[in-house]
Amino acid sequence: MISEHVLDAALRDLFELSPVPCSISTTDHNSRYIKVNPAYLRMIGRTWAEIEGQPLEVDLPYSIDDPARSERMKLIETQGYYELAEVDMQHASGRIIPTLISAQRRRIDGESFDIEILLDNSERKAFEQAILHAAQVDVMTGLQNRSSFETHLRAALANMSPDTRLFLAYIDLNRFKRVNDRFGHSTGDRLLKIVADRLLAWAGTNDFVARLGGDEFAIVCRHQAADPFLPGRFLDLAKTIAELVVIDENLIQVGAAIGLAEATHGVSFDTFLDQADRLMYAAKSSGDLIDIRTDLTGRHLDSRDPLKRCGNG
Known part of the structure; x- marks a missing residue:
């Protein structure tokens, strides 16, 4: 049999x-520190002298009053433990470390304390983020994809308030098929990436840009109701897209x-999308290099507006 002295040394x-x-x-x-092991100090990048009693x-x-932590503390107080809770720790450098923590409350000789075992969850989180990114991003252009767009637009419509205005621009490239037919799909793909970069360069901080598929793109714009929204921004965008x-x-x-459509109060996702899609096809039917149709002012701004013409080259 192993003696208690040897067993205690082994446990230490x-x-x-x-x-x-x-x-x-x-x-x-x-929850002040009583003792940690060297692996814990390595994880957080600190020395024991820095955190002892802290x-x-x-x-x-x-x-310390974060709701998730409060829930964990409730569990350990009522059932005496919790297992594999996702908890972010912070390295001394400021880097966030995703962890999985299992904790148990112990009482020995009248003294209570909590024992925590931590597993570094960084690799798993990075893998999850990579999968999420792949599911939301269009590989060719780097823009958000159609699935991400639909999720974003549904959420934006659900969270509309009297203080916000929501706009949707449905964009289809004119004469893109000619590029594929004349220069090949490889050139067409590179052109799509250039257009995507131009959309991102144009977009503001409150604009969501996505590629829906083929040569179709969408932009969701959210503004405060008191802020002016200028449809002329999209004239500038169309001219930028049409640059050689x-x-x-x-x-x-x-x-x-x-x-270009504006959401009205209570409009459904399908109705709003159909509205912008219908306006886009009306613009497409004109055959002009640039055509923007909008119902923001109760009239169509079609290709006869000289601001929007950019030649038929």
Whole structure:
């Protein structure tokens, strides 16, 4: 049989030499450090002298009263433990460390304390983010894809308030098929990336830009009701799209048919999308290099408006 002395030494070594970060803390609201192992110090990039007796809050990127932490504290107080809770820790450098924490409340010889075991969850989180990114981003252009667009627009409509205005621009490139037919799909793909970059360069901080598929794009714009919204911005965008492009020494030009609609209170996703789509097809039917149709002013701004003509080259 192993003696108690040897067993105690083995348990101390298990704590000190474990590659898994471990922490022992007080049970009060501020949860102050009592003892941590070297793996824990390596994880947070600190020395024991820096954190001894300090509240755990010094290594948390959120308030000690954060609702998620309050829920964890409720669990440990009522059932004595919680398992694999997702908790962000903060490295001394400021870097956020996603972790999974299992904790247990112990009482020995009349003294209570909490024991926490932490698993670094960074790789799993990075993998999840990569999957999420792949599911939301159009590979060719780097813009958000149609699925992401639909999610964003539904949420934007659901969260509309009297203080906000929501606009949707449905964009289809004019004469893009000619580019594919004459120069090949590889050139067409490169042109789509250039157009995407121009859309992003034009977009403001409150604008959501997506590629819906093929040569169709969409932009969702959210503004405060008191702020002026200038449809002329989209005239500038259309002219930017129609600027000449040089690809493999070939001079290429495409234009844009744009349907621009404003959401009214209570409008459904399908109705709003159909409204912008219908305006875009009306612009497409004109055959002009640039055509923008909008119902923002109760009339169509079609290709006869000299502001929107950019030639038929």
